[in-house]
Each structure stands twice: as structure tokens, then as C-alpha cells.
Amino acid sequence: MKRIVNVVALGVIITVGLATYAVSGTEKETDWSLQVESNKKVWENRIVQVAKDSMDQPYTHINVTLNGSTPSNKGSYFKQLLDFQANFGEDSRSFKRALKQLDYAQRIWTTDGEMAIGQKDRDTLVLLKSKDGKEVDVTEFKQAREILESGWKGFYVYDGKVHLLYDQNYETTNHHVATFDESTKTFVTQKIDRSKTLIGGVVGAEWSWYPSAYQGQVATDNRYIPIRATALETLQEDTGEEYTSEMDLPGLFVYDAKENKVVTVNQSEELKGTLFKDQEYRAIRSDGTELIIDLNSLEQTTRQVIQGAVGSITYIDQLVYHVLPKKEGAMLEVYDEGEMVSRASIKAEGDSGQTSNQPVHYYVY
Amino acid sequence: MIEVLGVKKRYRNKQVIEDVSFTANKGEITCLIGLNGTGKSTILKGIMGLTPFDQGNVLIDGKPIDLNTVAFVPDHSTFPIHFSIEQCEAFMRDFYPKFDPKLFARLVDEFKLFPEDKLRELSKGTLAKVNLALGIAQDPDYLLLDEPFSGIDVFSKEQIVELFSSDIMEDRGVLITTHEIDDIEYLVDKAVMLNRGRIVREFDVEDVRFIHGKSIVDVMREEYGA
Amino acid sequence: MIIQFNTRSPVYIQVVDYFKKKMALGELKAGEEMPSRRELATELKINPNTVQKAFKEMEEQQLITTERNRPSRVTTDDHVLKRIRTELVDEAVAVFVESIQELDVTMDELVSKIKRQYGEGNLDDRGTGS
Amino acid sequence: MNVLKLISWELDRVKKSYLILVGILLLLQFGWLGAFLWRQNATYEEMRLEGMTGYTVSFINYIGSTIFTLSVGVAIVAMIFFSVWIWYRDFQGRGMFMMRLLTIPTGRMELFVAKFVTVMMLILGLFAIQWMALFLQYQLFSAWLNAKMIPLQGSFERAIQFDYLAMMYPESGFNFLVHQVLIAFVVLALFTFVLVERGLWQRTLWSPFLAICVVSGLIALPTFLIIYFDRYLFMDEQIGLFGLALIGMVFGLTLLSRRFLSKKMSV
Numbered sequence: 006m007k008r009i010v011n012v013v014a015l016g017v018i019i020t021v022g023l024a025t026y027a028v029s030g031t032e033k034e035t036d037w038s039l040q041v042e043s044n045k046k047v048w049e050n051r052i053v054q055v056a057k058d059s060m061d062q063p064y065t066h067i068n069v070t071l072n073g074s075t076p077s078n079k080g081s082y083f084k085q086l087l088d089f090q091a092n093f094g095e096d097s098r099s100f101k102r103a104l105k106q107l108d109y110a111q112r113i114w115t116t117d118g119e120m121a122i123g124q125k126d127r128d129t130l131v132l133l134k135s136k137d138g139k140e141v142d143v144t145e146f147k148q149a150r151e152i153l154e155s156g157w158k159g160f161y162v163y164d165g166k167v168h169l170l171y172d173q174n175y176e177t178t179n180h181h182v183a184t185f186d187e188s189t190k191t192f193v194t195q196k197i198d199r200s201k202t203l204i205g206g207v208v209g210a211e212w213s214w215y216p217s218a219y220q221g222q223v224a225t226d227n228r229y230i231p232i233r234a235t236a237l238e239t240l241q242e243d244t245g246e247e248y249t250s251e252m253d254l255p256g257l258f259v260y261d262a263k264e265n266k267v268v269t270v271n272q273s274e275e276l277k278g279t280l281f282k283d284q285e286y287r288a289i290r291s292d293g294t295e296l297i298i299d300l301n302s303l304e305q306t307t308r309q310v311i312q313g314a315v316g317s318i319t320y321i322d323q324l325v326y327h328v329l330p331k332k333e334g335a336m337l338e339v340y341d342e343g344e345m346v347s348r349a350s351i352k353a354e355g356d357s358g359q360t361s362n363q364p365v366h367y368y369v370y
Numbered sequence: 371m372i373e374v375l376g377v378k379k380r381y382r383n384k385q386v387i388e389d390v391s392f393t394a395n396k397g398e399i400t401c402l403i404g405l406n407g408t409g410k411s412t413i414l415k416g417i418m419g420l421t422p423f424d425q426g427n428v429l430i431d432g433k434p435i436d437l438n439t440v441a442f443v444p445d446h447s448t449f450p451i452h453f454s455i456e457q458c459e460a461f462m463r464d465f466y467p468k469f470d471p472k473l474f475a476r477l478v479d480e481f482k483l484f485p486e487d488k489l490r491e492l493s494k495g496t497l498a499k500v501n502l503a504l505g506i507a508q509d510p511d512y513l514l515l516d517e518p519f520s521g522i523d524v525f526s527k528e529q530i531v532e533l534f535s536s537d538i539m540e541d542r543g544v545l546i547t548t549h550e551i552d553d554i555e556y557l558v559d560k561a562v563m564l565n566r567g568r569i570v571r572e573f574d575v576e577d578v579r580f581i582h583g584k585s586i587v588d589v590m591r592e593e594y595g596a
Numbered sequence: 597m598i599i600q601f602n603t604r605s606p607v608y609i610q611v612v613d614y615f616k617k618k619m620a621l622g623e624l625k626a627g628e629e630m631p632s633r634r635e636l637a638t639e640l641k642i643n644p645n646t647v648q649k650a651f652k653e654m655e656e657q658q659l660i661t662t663e664r665n666r667p668s669r670v671t672t673d674d675h676v677l678k679r680i681r682t683e684l685v686d687e688a689v690a691v692f693v694e695s696i697q698e699l700d701v702t703m704d705e706l707v708s709k710i711k712r713q714y715g716e717g718n719l720d721d722r723g724t725g726s
Numbered sequence: 727m728n729v730l731k732l733i734s735w736e737l738d739r740v741k742k743s744y745l746i747l748v749g750i751l752l753l754l755q756f757g758w759l760g761a762f763l764w765r766q767n768a769t770y771e772e773m774r775l776e777g778m779t780g781y782t783v784s785f786i787n788y789i790g791s792t793i794f795t796l797s798v799g800v801a802i803v804a805m806i807f808f809s810v811w812i813w814y815r816d817f818q819g820r821g822m823f824m825m826r827l828l829t830i831p832t833g834r835m836e837l838f839v840a841k842f843v844t845v846m847m848l849i850l851g852l853f854a855i856q857w858m859a860l861f862l863q864y865q866l867f868s869a870w871l872n873a874k875m876i877p878l879q880g881s882f883e884r885a886i887q888f889d890y891l892a893m894m895y896p897e898s899g900f901n902f903l904v905h906q907v908l909i910a911f912v913v914l915a916l917f918t919f920v921l922v923e924r925g926l927w928q929r930t931l932w933s934p935f936l937a938i939c940v941v942s943g944l945i946a947l948p949t950f951l952i953i954y955f956d957r958y959l960f961m962d963e964q965i966g967l968f969g970l971a972l973i974g975m976v977f978g979l980t981l982l983s984r985r986f987l988s989k990k991m992s993v
Binding site: 380415418419421422436437441442446448461464467468 | 728731732735739819820822823825826828829830831832928929930931989990991992993
């Protein structure tokens with residue numbers, strides 16, 4: 006049985022190899038920790054991503070959560086599976102499954118349930134409505150080729166009906182709106198007279214894959230619908246050749262569903278973050294104040310939210326998440342309706358020296 | 371007893387074995403005779419389970435084959451040619467529980483073999499003897515030999531024939547295939563003749579000599595019109 | 597011990613005849629031990645079963661006797677030995693006669709030839725028991 | 727116990743060519759590392775003479791080089807070839823060793839398991855040797871650059887996340903297991919192909935083609951199912967379906983192999 010020595014020899018090579026891999030292979034990434042001083046609940050399924058875009062290294066980011074940090078979204082497939090299931094939103098799985106089968110779908114979250122609109126085939130447009138995420142009523146609109154072959158700018162509910170803004174055969178200045186009548190399964194389209202300010206897209210209603218946490222729950226009877234506005238600008242290539250491109254306009258804009266025209270609310274300011282919620286259109290300005298616009302009367306009210314320096318703002322689950330980078334890590338705050346509800350901080354443990362020379366960005370998901 | 375019952379086998383478009391049934395008893399030397407290419411080897415390989423029969427059944431002592439009790443010596447060595455005889459023996463010892471090293475040593479001595487020789491260096495006759503030794507050393511109840519004498523030198527032939535009449539082969543069932551009968555005319559108890567995929571004759575050799583005064587070669591001449 | 601086997605008559609009978617001749621010629625004395633079955637098979641290079649059959653045949657013809665697991669022995673019964681001898685002679689004569697008949701030789705001519713042939717033959721191998 | 731003995735015999739027979747393969751791979755890699763460093767040194771000197779600064783070298787440049795990729799490619803192709811050759815080798819020549827193997831008085835599946843484990847161990851062996859070699863190469867790499875004062879960028883850990891190499895350096899043990907299962911699946915598919923072919927080769931000239939059809943058919947069906955349901959399922963359900971399909975295929979392939987090995991194999 007002296008041949009058994011071959012098995013032993015190969016076995017030894019494999020074990021030594023595995024040891025080398027174990028020692029050298031794994032990532033010695035610096036660990037980051039998220040310390041929450043108050044109200045842990047708002048951080049439960051939040052991820053603070055520390056992104057180090059360093060020149061030579063492939064782009065890496067570290068996801069920091071309440072229970073530790075993992076390098077980018079890697080980690081074992083099993084953990085990735087658990088993460089996926091954790092923030093999938095299990096209860097609206099059937100709505101999401103119906104949504105998944107539509108192409109170029111868009112989705113909004115209204116006070117009476119989730120809605121989505123998408124393309125089923127070359128000729129059919131489908132409207133999905135679901136109050137609880139489980140039962141899904143599907144309405145199909147035939148002969149919708151005209152709408153399907155055009156750029157969708159987002160949809161909204163007004164006067165009990167679903168409306169879709171779209172650019173006829175992708176001409177950015179050729180805005181149209183389609184109004185769908187579910188009972189008769191028909192729709193009417195109407196041209197919107199052209200204005201210099203163009204419709205970029207309905208806030209929070211442009212894509213279906215957009216994490217739903219970023220969508221506010223909107224009312225179904227707002228007259229004014231918050232939109233992203235754009236304008237055409239002619240630019241010159243260095244070769245002297247001219248081309249036009251659509252540029253985002255700073256400021257707040259709404260679409261008058263009654264008169265079918267774009268209304269500019271205020272144009273000047275640099276805004277930190279916006280949210281279309283219920284019957285309000287909210288924005289945080291660089292001075293830390295929150296501007297609230299009533300979407301029926303267009304009345305504006307403001308309130309001071311963030312004292313002192315303002316970092317970056319993200320509206321998540323209709324709360325304001327404020328991140329202010331510091332020398333070491335970053336300070337995090339959460340506001341609900343203008344009141345601070347939680348304070349936390351994130352910093353690197355151990356040798357943070359490695360991170361000092363690289364520019365670091367913080368994003369809250 | 372080895373019972374071959376109604377076996378059929380087709381190779382691609384040729385029906386090699388039409389319908390073959392015969393028996394080979396324990397303690398007897400049975401010779402399966404047939405001209406070249408009439409499926410003799412296929413039948414042996416079929417009995418060993420090395421080639422599936424399309425139809426039919428093989429029973430050994432009433433049961434499906436038990437590889438512990440049956441040894442097969444094909445007409446060519448089954449070990450890689452870079453193996454030495456020692457390596458072959460080591461392999462046999464590793465995987466054949468009933469392999470008897472003492473018996474093998476005796477055969478090696480009787481055949482005057484040199485264990486360290488590589489199969490590559492051996493003559494066809496010596497190679498045949500090694501194969502035979504490896505087969506017999508398994509101390510099987512049944513021994514299947516495929517053309518043990520074809521193309522080997524006279525002296526090796528003699529040594530092998532001598533072996534068959536020795537005690538080593540006593541009360542084992544031996545099934546030999548050959549197309550040249552004269553080497554073993556006096557060794558065979560029973561002859562089974564194969565022609566065009568069928569068994570045409572199955573007879574006790576001494577009875578035929580006693581009753582018809584015919585040797586096996588005579589019967590072959592009648593059957594194959596050689 | 598070399599037997600020239602022929603392939604057409606049963607081998608075991610040729611072995612029996614061989615031993616009969618030896619007994620008749622006195623090469624195998626009465627009561628003498630026979631070679632063992634295995635030795636014989638190896639020496640004659642024939643199938644051990646055939647040797648076994650030959651021994652059984654000889655036992656039936658009371659040429660040999662075998663007590664339990666002791667080597668067989670030539671019979672000591674003179675009658676048997678005599679009978680073998682006459683059997684062999686008759687057989688030889690029968691073969692001789694059969695081959696001569698075709699040549700239609702007269703009886704007298706035949707007798708005188710045999711006398712002369714047999715006389716000379718007699719001179720050199722003396723002393724076989726009559 | 728028999729399987730272990732069979733494995734040792736299989737390894738014994740493949741030892742020579744395996745060592746040659748490993749020799750070639752190491753020679754290729756270390757030889758190339760030498761050349762690579764030598765060239766870096768030359769270009770760095772040149773840059774310095776022309777007064778250009780900011781020239782840095784990263785281990786990724788070495789790993790990404792064609793020669794290194796070639797060596798890994800050679801290893802992969804060699805292993806795929808060997809998964810088939812470990813069977814066909816026993817059918818070579820008139821004296822088929824397969825005849826001997828098939829008359830061993832133990833179950834034929836022990837032979838299947840032995841050859842399977844042998845191939846997997848050889849693959850793991852190559853992995854192991856590559857881990858050690860790469861680690862060593864990095865030490866040489868950084869030592870040489872430091873000696874020559876050429877700025878080195880990026881760590882070893884960062885470098886091994888370089889696209890296909892991530893397969894060799896999975897982040898966790900679980901991922902490593904998943905990779906090995908997938909490799910094992912490929913080996914199983916190759917084994918099944920061989921066994922089906924060897925079961926049919928005396929029956930029809932088309933046996934290789936038929937074998938490919940059978941095996942790819944058995945694999946295609948679940949794959950088609952996965953693709954078809956892709957529209958309707960989410961990541962967790964897809965993984966579940968994939969796992970189920972994999973188990974089904976493994977089961978199917980093993981059963982097919984067993985049937986052909988024990989009933990249909992023809993020598």
C-alpha cells in the first residue's frame with residue numbers, strides 16, 4: 006500500500022495551499038462602525054456606504070450597518086441572499102412579480118396602494134394596481150403603440166384617473182399626456198403646448214427598480230405634480246459642430262394637471278434633496294431650512310431643520326437623513342417633520358491612517 | 371456450472387451472436403471452438419459482464435456472476451505496458467481478496483518469470499504466461515481463457531499445456547476459446563462449436579471418440595468444411 | 597513413459613491399453629503400485645479427468661485394485677493377467693489378419709512366412725514369460 | 727477502503743504528467759515574473775532619466791498580463807482534458823486496463839467515485855499550488871520593487887480581486903464551497919459524457935455525438951427552465967430554482983453514469 010503516499014502528498018499540498026489562501030486571500034479591510042446615540046429604529050435597515058474612490062485601486066466601498074461592516078456588497082453568497090430577503094419588502098412580492106414582467110415599467114406609491122404602468126408587448130400597455138401588494142388588478146390597454154414608442158416622463162393620479170406624460174416618438178419637446186379610463190380600458194391623449202421649460206420626469210415615478218424607500222406615499226388628488234424640469238441647450242463640440250442636449254434646471258417645478266402646463270415654483274436655489282409626499286412637495290435648502298409646497302394651492306411654508314453646517318441630504322422612508330463628513334468619519338442625523346429624531350456617527354476603527362489620504366464619500370441607503 | 375442462456379449480441383450493423391446457449395461444468399475443461407471473428411471473445415467478455423448482451427442471461431452456479439469466483443484471462447495483457455510484473459501483482463493483491471501470492475509465486479517460478487521485468491519487454495509467449503498466472507492466482511472456481519495459445523512460441527505453449535494437466539487446475543471450471551484445437555486435443559473434456567453466431571455442436575470429446583472414432587478436428591472439418 | 601496418442605480413439609482407452617500391455621509384458625508386476633493420477637496426467641500431458649476415467653475403467657476390468665486413499669495396485673490375480681495377455685494377442689492377430697486378407701495370400705504361404713518371421717523375431721527378445 | 731486504494735493507483739499513474747504540468751505552469755509564471763520585473767526596471771530607469779515622475783507599478787499589471795492568464799488557461803484546459811482522459815486512458819490499446827478495472831470484485835461505482843475524487847483532488851492541488859505560487863510571487867514582486875525603489879501600488883488582497891482571479895480567491899468559505907460544487911458539476915458532466923459514449927461506441931459510430939446530445943440534453947432542460955422563469959422570479963427564488971435544478975442535474979447525471987457504467991459499459 007505504499008502508493009497511499011501519493012494521496013497523502015497531494016493532501017498535504019492542498020492543506021498547505023488552503024492555509025496560504027486563508028492567510029493571504031482574505032481582505033484586511035479596515036472595519037467601520039456605526040454608533041447610534043438615539044432611536045436605533047430608524048437605522049435598522051439602513052446602510053451607510055463608505056466609498057473610497059482611490060485612483061489605482063478598483064473602486065471599493067464598505068457597507069456599514071448596525072451589525073457591522075462588510076466590504077462592498079461581497080461577502081458570502083449566503084449573506085447576500087439574506088441581505089436581499091431582508092430588504093426586499095416581502096409583503097408586496099406578488100405586485101413586484103407582476104411588475105417584473107413588464108418592460109420599461111414605472112411605479113408610484115399612492116395613498117390607496119402601489120401602482121405601476123408598463124409595456125407588455127408591441128401593442129399593449131398594462132396598468133397594475135394593488136392595495137395590499139398581494140391582490141393585483143391588471144388592466145390592459147390595446148392599440149397603445151403610439152405611447153409605447155415614445156419616451157415616458159412619469160405618471161401620476163389626478164381626478165381619479167391615471168395620467169402618463171410622454172414625449173411623442175422620443176422628441177423631447179413634443180410633450181403629450183395620456184389619460185387612462187380603466188372601466189372602458191381606453192385612453193385619450195392630448196398634446197401639451199410647448200414651453201421653454203421641459204418636463205424631465207415626475208419626481209419619484211420614473212423607474213420601477215428605484216428602491217421604494219425613496220418614494221413618498223403620494224395623494225391621488227393633487228392638482229400640481231412635482232417634476233424634474235429640463236431645458237434644451239445648444240452646445241458646441243470642439244470640432245465646431247453643434248448639438249443640443251437636455252440639461253436639468255435647478256429649482257422646484259410642478260406640472261399643472263388641470264391646465265396641463267409646467268409651472269415654475271422657484272428657480273434659483275441649490276437644493277439638497279426633494280421629496281414628493283402626500284400633498285406636499287418638500288425640499289431641503291443649503292441653509293438647512295425645509296421648504297414645503299402645498300400641491301393644491303401652491304402655498305409655500307418653510308421651517309428651520311438643520312442647525313449649522315449642512316452636509317448631504319437624502320429623503321428615505323419620508324425622513325430626512327443628513328450626513329456631515331468630519332475629519333474622522335462622519336456625523337449622521339435623522340429628522341422627522343423637522344424634529345431631530347436620531348443622532349449617530351460613523352468612524353473607522355483601528356488604523357484609520359490608510360483612509361486619511363484617500364477622499365472618502367458617505368451615502369445613506 | 372456456467373450457464374449461457376439464449377444470448378444475443380449485435381455490433382453496429384452485424385448480428386455477431388445470433389442465439390447462443392451452452393454450459394461449462396466445474397472441474398471440466400470446456401473448449402469453445404469457432405473460426406476467427408465468430409464472437410468467441412465476445413461471449414467470454416459477455417459472461418464476465420465486460421460487454422452487455424442484447425438479450426439472454428448468464429448464470430454461474432445458478433447466480434449472477436460473482437467476480438470473486440470467476441477469473442478472465444483475455445488474449446492480451448490488461449495492464450499498462452509500463453507496469454512491471456511486481457506492479458501487476460501489487461495491483462492484484464490490492465483489489466482481489468482471493469488473490470493468493472503463494473500460488474502466484476509458484477506459477478512465477480514454474481514459468482521462470484522475473485518479477486521486475488516490465489510487460490513492455492516481454493515476448494508474446496511470456497506475456498501470455500504472466501496473464502495466465504495472474505488469472506490462476508486469483509484461485510477462481512471458474513477460469514475463462516481467450517485464445518491462450520494463439521501466436522505464442524512452442525515452449526510457452528508446452529508450459530501452459532503442462533499446467534492444465536497439473537493439480538493447480540484441479541476441480542476448477544475452465545472455459546477456453548480457440549480456433550486451433552491441436553494444442554489441446556487431449557486436454558479438453560467438452561467441446562462447444564460456434565458457427566455464424568450459433569452453437570452448432572456441444573459434445574463430450576471422449577464420447578465422440580468412443581462412439582464415432584472422430585477427433586475434435588474431424589468434427590470441426592465436418593462443421594466448418596475447412 | 598511416452599504414449600503416442602491418436603486423436604480418434606478415446607484417450608482413456610489408449611491409457612488402459614498401454615497399461616494392459618505393460619502388465620502383459622510383465623513390465624508391471626502383479627501387486628505393483630501404479631503411478632498416482634496426478635503424476636500420470638502431468639507426465640502424459642492429458643486431462644486429469646481422463647486419467648481418472650482410465651483408472652475407473654481398469655478397476656472395472658479388475659486390472660487394478662484401489663483401497664481407500666492408498667495408491668492403486670496391479671491385480672495379483674493370475675487369471676486376469678493371463679486373460680489380458682490372450683486378449684492382446686488375439687487383438688493383434690485380428691488386426692494382422694484384417695490387413696493380410698486384401699493381399700489374398702494362401703494359408704501355407706502365410707504360415708511359412710510367419711514361422712520364418714516369428715522365428716527370427718524370437719531370437720533377439722528372449723525370455724518373455726509364455 | 728477500496729476507493730482509497732483506487733485513488734492511490736490513479737494518482738500513481740498520473741503523477742508524472744501532473745508534475746510535468748505543474749512544472750510547466752510554475753516555469754511559465756516565475757519566468758514571466760522575472761522578465762516582467764526586469765522590463766519594469768528598465769522602463770523605470772528610462773522614465774527617471776527623462777525626469778518623469780509618478781510612475782508606479784501594481785501587482786495587477788503582472789496578474790493581468792497575457793502570459794499569466796495563459797498559464798491559468800493552460801491549467802484549466804489540462805484539467806478539463808484530464809477529466810475525460812482519466813477514463814479514455816483505460817481504453818487505450820488492445821490491452822484495455824478497463825477490462826481489469828471492471829473485473830475487480832467490488833461495485834463499479836467505487837471506480838467512478840475513485841476517479842471523481844482523483845480529478846477533484848488534482849484540481850484542488852492546482853488551486854493550492856497557484857495560491858502558494860502567487861503568494862510567493864507577490865513577495866518576490868514587492869521585494870524586488872522595494873530594492874529598486876520603484877513605487878508599488880495596491881496590496882496583494884486588492885490585486886487578487888482582479889476579475890477572473892476572484893473565482894480563485896472567494897471572499898468566504900461558503901463561496902469557495904459553491905465554486906467547488908460547480909467545478910464538481912462540470913467534472914460530473916464530463917464523466918457522464920465519457921461513460922455514455924463508452925457504453926455506445928460498439929453499438930453505433932455516432933456514439934460521441936449521441937453522448938454529447940444526451941448529456942447536453944440533460945443539462946439543457948433545467949437551464950431552459952431557469953431562463954424561462956427568469957422573468958417571473960426574484961433573486962432568492964432564482965437561487966432556489968438554480969439550486970433545485972443543480973441537484974436535479976447532479977442526480978440525473980449520476981444515475982445516467984451509474985446505469986451506463988454498470989449495465990451498458992462495453993469493453
